[in-house]
Amino acid sequence: MTPVCRLDQIEVEGGVAALVDGVAVAIFRTHDGNVYAMSNYDPFSRASVLARGIVGDRGGTPFVASPMHKQAFDLRTGQCLDDAAVRVPTYDVRVDGGVVLVGPPQET
Amino acid sequence: MSPHLRKTLVVVGHGMVGHRFVQAAIERGLTETHDVVVVGEEPRPAYDRVALTSFFEVGAKALSLLPAGRYDDPRVTLRTGAEVVAVSPRQRIVTLNTGEDLHYDELVLATGAYPFVPPVPGKDLDNVFVYRTIEDLEAIRKAARKARSGAVVGGGLLGLEAANALRQLGLETHVVELAPRLMAVQVDAAGGRTLSRHVEQLGLTVHTGAMTEAVLGTGKVTGMALKDRKSLDVDLVVFSAGIRPRDGLGRGADLAVAERGGILVDEHCRTSDEHIYAIGECAAPGGVMYGLVAPGYAMAEVVVDTLLGGAGTFTGADMSTKLKLLGVDVASFGDAHATTEGALELVYSDAVAGVYKKLVISEDGKQLLGGVLVGDASAYGILRPMLATATNPGIELPENPEDLILPTGRGLTDIGLPDAAQVCSCNDVTKADIVAAAAAGTTTRAGSTCGSCKVQTKRIIEDYYASQGEVVDRSICEHFPLTRQELLDVVAVHGYRSFDQVVEAHGTGRGCDVCKPAIASILASLLGGHVLDGSTRTLQDTNDAYLANIQRNGTYSVVPRIPGGEITPEGLIVIGEVARDFGLYTKITGGQRIDLFGARMEELPAIWRRLVDAGFESGHAYGKALRTVKSCVGSTWCRYGVQDSVGLAIDLELRYRGLRSPHKLKGGVSGCARECAEARGKDFGVIATEKGWNLYVGGNGGATPAHARLLAGDLDTETLVRYLDRFLMYYVRTADRLQRTAPWIDALDGGLDRVREVVVDDALGLGSELEAAMARHVGGYFDEWRATIDDPEKLARFVSFVNAPDVPDPHISFRDARGQIAPADVDGPVVLGSTIPVGAPR
Ligand code: SRM
Ligand SMILES: Cc1cc2nc3c(=O)[nH]c(=O)nc-3n(C[C@H](O)[C@H](O)[C@H](O)COP(=O)(O)OP(=O)(O)OC[C@H]3O[C@@H](n4cnc5c(N)ncnc54)[C@H](O)[C@@H]3O)c2cc1C
Ligand code: SF4
Ligand code: FES
Numbered sequence: 001m002t003p004v005c006r007l008d009q010i011e012v013e014g015g016v017a018a019l020v021d022g023v024a025v026a027i028f029r030t031h032d033g034n035v036y037a038m039s040n041y042d043p044f045s046r047a048s049v050l051a052r053g054i055v056g057d058r059g060g061t062p063f064v065a066s067p068m069h070k071q072a073f074d075l076r077t078g079q080c081l082d083d084a085a086v087r088v089p090t091y092d093v094r095v096d097g098g099v100v101l102v103g104p105p106q107e108t
Numbered sequence: 109m110s111p112h113l114r115k116t117l118v119v120v121g122h123g124m125v126g127h128r129f130v131q132a133a134i135e136r137g138l139t140e141t142h143d144v145v146v147v148g149e150e151p152r153p154a155y156d157r158v159a160l161t162s163f164f165e166v167g168a169k170a171l172s173l174l175p176a177g178r179y180d181d182p183r184v185t186l187r188t189g190a191e192v193v194a195v196s197p198r199q200r201i202v203t204l205n206t207g208e209d210l211h212y213d214e215l216v217l218a219t220g221a222y223p224f225v226p227p228v229p230g231k232d233l234d235n236v237f238v239y240r241t242i243e244d245l246e247a248i249r250k251a252a253r254k255a256r257s258g259a260v261v262g263g264g265l266l267g268l269e270a271a272n273a274l275r276q277l278g279l280e281t282h283v284v285e286l287a288p289r290l291m292a293v294q295v296d297a298a299g300g301r302t303l304s305r306h307v308e309q310l311g312l313t314v315h316t317g318a319m320t321e322a323v324l325g326t327g328k329v330t331g332m333a334l335k336d337r338k339s340l341d342v343d344l345v346v347f348s349a350g351i352r353p354r355d356g357l358g359r360g361a362d363l364a365v366a367e368r369g370g371i372l373v374d375e376h377c378r379t380s381d382e383h384i385y386a387i388g389e390c391a392a393p394g395g396v397m398y399g400l401v402a403p404g405y406a407m408a409e410v411v412v413d414t415l416l417g418g419a420g421t422f423t424g425a426d427m428s429t430k431l432k433l434l435g436v437d438v439a440s441f442g443d444a445h446a447t448t449e450g451a452l453e454l455v456y457s458d459a460v461a462g463v464y465k466k467l468v469i470s471e472d473g474k475q476l477l478g479g480v481l482v483g484d485a486s487a488y489g490i491l492r493p494m495l496a497t498a499t500n501p502g503i504e505l506p507e508n509p510e511d512l513i514l515p516t517g518r519g520l521t522d523i524g525l526p527d528a529a530q531v532c533s534c535n536d537v538t539k540a541d542i543v544a545a546a547a548a549g550t551t552t553r554a555g556s557t558c559g560s561c562k563v564q565t566k567r568i569i570e571d572y573y574a575s576q577g578e579v580v581d582r583s584i585c586e587h588f589p590l591t592r593q594e595l596l597d598v599v600a601v602h603g604y605r606s607f608d609q610v611v612e613a614h615g616t617g618r619g620c621d622v623c624k625p626a627i628a629s630i631l632a633s634l635l636g637g638h639v640l641d642g643s644t645r646t647l648q649d650t651n652d653a654y655l656a657n658i659q660r661n662g663t664y665s666v667v668p669r670i671p672g673g674e675i676t677p678e679g680l681i682v683i684g685e686v687a688r689d690f691g692l693y694t695k696i697t698g699g700q701r702i703d704l705f706g707a708r709m710e711e712l713p714a715i716w717r718r719l720v721d722a723g724f725e726s727g728h729a730y731g732k733a734l735r736t737v738k739s740c741v742g743s744t745w746c747r748y749g750v751q752d753s754v755g756l757a758i759d760l761e762l763r764y765r766g767l768r769s770p771h772k773l774k775g776g777v778s779g780c781a782r783e784c785a786e787a788r789g790k791d792f793g794v795i796a797t798e799k800g801w802n803l804y805v806g807g808n809g810g811a812t813p814a815h816a817r818l819l820a821g822d823l824d825t826e827t828l829v830r831y832l833d834r835f836l837m838y839y840v841r842t843a844d845r846l847q848r849t850a851p852w853i854d855a856l857d858g859g860l861d862r863v864r865e866v867v868v869d870d871a872l873g874l875g876s877e878l879e880a881a882m883a884r885h886v887g888g889y890f891d892e893w894r895a896t897i898d899d900p901e902k903l904a905r906f907v908s909f910v911n912a913p914d915v916p917d918p919h920i921s922f923r924d925a926r927g928q929i930a931p932a933d934v935d936g937p938v939v940l941g942s943t944i945p946v947g948a949p950r
Pocket of ligand 2: 125148150158160161192193269354357388390399400402
């Protein structure tokens with residue numbers, strides 16, 4: 001797994017983008033202390049921006065809203081909550097000694 | 109039908125009811141058989157007497173019920189400025205003051221009422237007035253110019269209206285009422301006290317239980333003597349101590365008259381002469397005179413129906429009233445004084461908030477018999493249809509009737525109204541009528557007269573759409589059961605400073621892209637501070653989060669403020685140099701400034717460093733905030749200009765820059781009526797006049813364009829700014845999220861009139877508070893971009909990758925378009941090292 005930043009570099013309910021093996025990955029931190037990683041690429045607007053979205057919950061599901069046109073993505077699975085046909089890749093992520101580590105894409 | 113068979117119908121009086129009668133006669137086809145001649149004594153066609161007090165603000169034209177001056181139907185003749193002096197039932201003629209006789213087949217008397225003036229000494233002095241017609245108000249206004257203080261005799265509904273008018277005219281105002289409380293007919297003692305407190309807070313002096321003995325003075329009024337009290341030092345007196353039916357024509361024609369006045373009529377509104385009808389305030393159906401417009405309208409409909417051979421009858425009307433008196437809601441309905449045997453009273457009173465509500469319910473707790481609402485009459489719409497009367501059992505009360513009057517309207521929406529419930533009493537519109545109109549995409553007359561049923565009507569329409577599966581969301585999102593305005597109130601009242609505090613106390617979950625930016629905006633409006641400070645950063649919408657507008661490829665645009673569109677050659681050169689050095693696309697915007705596109709996020713601080721050093725500041729193109737105040741060149745250069753429009757536009761833009769609001773805000777200032785700045789297309793538009801400035805509000809471009817409407821005219825600059833301060837803060841405090849000023853004004857109960865009441869008349873007494881809030885904003889303003897580039901913590905966010913801050917995002921690439929850069933669309937995520945896309949030309 002690749003160390004990308006310290007946990008305190010990610011704001012609570014905020015996100016950062018990191019380069020992991022040449023790929024842009026968005027890493028989020030939620031209010032309950034969890035950390036999630038998914039592709040930074042928004043398939044709707046075709047721009048690499050998801051890390052800049054607002055983080056919150058929909059009916060208890062943690063999600064990020066694309067900063068471009070507000071589509072919501074489940075932070076745990078990458079599933080788009082507004083379009084069942086769309087899903088973005090998620091990545092293994094772990095916090096170790098205050099450092100965030102990102103692994104390979106998760107199998108679906 | 110051949111013309112010689114046509115009959116002649118004469119209507120005496122062109123007031124509200126006479127006009128409604130003619131309208132109904134045309135609509136229902138009575139003019140197919142009858143020529144209608146209307147004789148009205150006033151110099152103008154009928155106008156909205158109910159709204160008489162707004163004459164000072166809106167003028168006679170806006171009050172007119174017949175702005176064209178005549179009816180579309182050629183078979184109706186209107187003669188204004190003509191008085192009927194006698195009726196001869198036997199010959200069926202009426203005689204005019206000109207001596208002319210008019211023959212009639214049927215006669216309708218709609219002569220209204222006149223103000224009662226008690227026979228006290230001095231009542232005929234100069235500067236003694238009544239309050240009934242536009243001419244009365246014109247005379248009062250003229251006298252008020254030379255007066256300092258005035259008294260209104262009568263603390264009833266009309267007396268308080270008149271007092272409000274005197275106050276608006278700048279007079280120190282006294283209200284003298286014989287009864288021990290204000291509005292004695294409608295409200296009970298406790299309600300009267302709450303009302304008095306409100307009225308006194310507005311600076312009026314109330315004298316209850318006071319008897320007027322004489323108006324003092326020789327020639328002109330100098331004071332007023334009260335029994336057993338000190339006399340009042342006033343130079344103007346308005347009598348508003350009740351009205352009396354104008355039944356003189358009836359008496360002269362030997363028609364039967366009710367004991368307490370008014371022409372006696374049967375349930376068809378027919379007088380004791382079979383060809384003469386009487387309707388409105390001059391009539392006394394069953395001996396009772398009704399001093400309200402709704403019963404008069406009902407009588408007008410009944411007479412048209414009768415003349416068409418129908419069976420309609422008038423069997424009495426409910427005397428419910430809801431009014432806004434001096435900015436205070438007052439409603440009274442049914443058995444307000446609980447005189448029914450065994451009636452129970454349910455009272456809610458909050459002396460601090462100035463709210464008093466009382467329900468009168470039947471002994472078994474099932475029927476609503478009446479009530480009084482002071483300070484908050486929002487429940488009136490739902491309560492009135494529930495009311496039980498002699499002829500109508502109303503709607504059974506819910507288990508906990510107190511829910512109906514407790515604050516925040518718990519349960520109000522859950523009580524279904526039956527279809528037959530009358531929602532608009534002025535125009536007799538039922539719930540079923542409103543639903544049918546909503547379904548057909550048409551409208552009803554509900555809400556068009558006194559306006560008190562508007563809220564209820566809106567709710568029925570919303571419920572209808574909701575029942576059709578369309579989402580009518582009243583709360584902001586799933587996390588808060590509140591509207592934006594309620595959220596703002598909650599934040600202001602509790603003094604919250606963070607999203608966490610608000611969501612823990614009033615919401616559920618962790619918020620979303622709807623409520624977070626809304627709360628961020630509310631916190632910014634109320635507290636000021638930097639939008640990227642601490643925990644508020646993660647609440648900000650896309651553009652606010654980076655103080656720049658995101659573009660289709662994830663880059664940003666940069667818009668420095670160019671107040672009023674005025675810029676020096678040096679300024680232009682700096683912008684040109686920055687654009688050239690960072691390889692940005694440049695365009696003149698529709699808002700009279702320059703936009704630089706294609707900046708990578710990590711470049712924003714360096715770009716702004718250059719701009720700030722050259723004296724530029726944030727243009728807030730990214731915020732729900734003031735954008736631009738567009739100007740035309742004005743009197744500085746233009747041969748037509750009458751004021752310095754550029755100067756004012758700059759001042760206004762600098763005054764309101766940075767103000768966070770429910771949606772973006774735009775202004776415009778034109779130097780003369782040619783309006784080259786398109787100011788009336790803006791949320792606030794100012795147009796220069798010879799004497800000062802006209803202020804327009806509620807303009808909008810976008811998908812639903814609207815022209816701004818006149819709020820106030822010929823203002824000096826100081827007054828203009830004061831009104832604008834109030835207007836903008838009132839908008840910030842009460843609009844919905846993402847609601848521009850035009851739909852906000854439309855949605856306000858009372859619309860533009862309401863805005864005028866608050867902003868110009870200061871009817872709610874909010875003016876100084878709103879001005880103070882704006883003063884805090886102006887005093888607390890700082891440039892967001894300068895504060896950002898000077899703060900390492902905020903700057904830390906402006907990196908492409910947290911672990912590779914110097915690597916430009918490989919996903920972003922540009923192509924050439926007309927000699928400048930443009931985003932190149934990229935399909936799929938870009939992997940660094942495999943395909944390296946073309947970078948920005950540098
Ligand atoms: C740049 C500009 C177009 C141009 O090339 O001229 C523009 C560009 C955008 N407009 Fe606009 N509008 C621009 C003038 C206007 C005007 C004309 C004006 O201001 O005189 C209007 C109509 C007037 C009005 O607002 O009433 C206008 C009505 C809109 C609307 C519709 C608003 C509405 O009430 O329906 C939106 C959408 C919104 O705000 O929700 C919008 C939204 C946008 C946004 C901000 C969309 C977004 O969020 O990315 C665009 C990006 C701006 C950027 O990147 O800087 N823009 N937009 C103009 C910038 C003016 C400025 O200097 O700040
Ligand atoms: C300030 C104010 C506020 C009010 N607020 C409310 C309210 O909130 N709610 C409510 O329900 N009601 C209100 N009213 C009462 C309402 O205005 C009246 O009920 C309504 O106007 C009655 O209509 P009408 O046609 O019977 O009488 P009017 O509107 O008075 O019309 C009668 C007309 O007949 C004319 N006329 C009389 N005699 C002759 C003649 N011999 N020849 C020719 N013309 C003649 C008069 O000049 C007048 O124009 C208010 C009234 C005032 C003054
Ligand atoms: S809607 Fe108008 S302002 Fe927005 S991006 Fe399209 S063209 Fe530009
Ligand atoms: S009740 Fe007066 S307008 Fe509807």
